[in-house]
Amino acid sequence: MRAFDYIAPDSTESVVAALAAHSPNARLLGGGTDLIVDLKHTSNTPKVLVDVSQVEDFHGIEMTDRGLRIGSMVTHTEIMKSEIIQKELPAMVDAAHTVGAVQTRNLGTLGGNLVTCVPSMDSGPTLLALDALVTIAGPKGSRQITLEEFFVGPRKTCLEPDEVLVDIIIPKENVGKPTHFLKFGLRKGQALALVNAAASFHVGDGNIFSAPRIALGAVAPVVMRATKAEDFLAGKEITEANMAEAGEIAVTEIKPITDFRASKEYRRELVAVFTRRCLAGAYALHQSRA
């Protein structure tokens, strides 16, 4: 790696001040599992690395009046071990468990995963399916936006160079919402997703889909919602046929590419099957809790 300076501020304010002083020549460092790999292979090295992994405001998983707050520097391992997430949102545990291997999950953070913003990111689909919000701090104070707005393009979020991701919030009404996540990789361990997917819905009176959400990864420039499939399901009876139909509709919404991992045709097949299975998985979770 080429030379850089290293600072490790301990508060949101000092991170923002450091960025104001050094951006655009600064990069934020979380667990480093994306950034350090990049820095080994680029000549475009930042002058300063601002290590945000020790900032207390960026840690912790807790219920607040707005919902479940997860600090941006919470690791995938911490998500897997969180009792409240295990109980309320086991799909997040499943998603975290598919990220790399133990060593990667011990260092890699939720915030780093979202900011890197590759289409195959494994934490994206579940969080999109739960209407997650993100808190961003910068020189003008802090703002909150939806995760959907946060994702702009492949490896591009709406973060300005002088801004930092503080936390991720699952709105209160979605904490406990039946959700299911699935990932398909070329191997069982340590493989990036050919397709990953999540679905969530509340079970409405008369056994209908209420607030259905379908989110798909690695089949478009960013993790995306299949809104036509969601609209089709809303208010309909929860049946296997409707789940399968939603899968077929979702296929019409994606823009998969062919790459060395899979063809676009194969990704389409996976989306039809995974949408159906994620919906079925969410329903099974609902039934197991009842």
Place this chain on the structure above:
Amino acid sequence: MTDVTLTVNGKERSASVPPETTLLEMLRSKLNLTGAKLGCDVGDCGACTVLVAGKSVNACLMLAVQANGRDVLTIEGLATAEAFHPLQKTFEELASLQCGFCGPGIILSAKTLLDENPDPTVQEIKDALAGNLCRCTGYTKILEGVVDAARIMNGKQDAA
């Protein structure tokens, strides 16, 4: 330069390193602890696995300064003067390793597993070792070594 002080295998060790130095580089070049290996250098192979504050990490992806002030365990610190760790013992007895390059990482990953989960299933062992690649053995003897070590650590070796 940054001063980095670590507690490595129970002893305080310091070095002055450029900030871009990885923990792996510091261990190998400054502290002469060459048990952790440089393999892929991008976090895939696990040959550089060490434990920082009890958690396994790829030392090639962590900056030395990020480990400042923390406890680091490398393979050199696993055996005591009196005895091998049970994993080292069973790996030797079963010839679980061939060239041995992946061994320090594999054994440390297996150790954190057994510390947290003393009686793992084979599936749990595979999951715990997914970040440690071995190109010689096909993993069979490695899995057996972990199973046997768990048995010893649970005081059940005679029942086997």
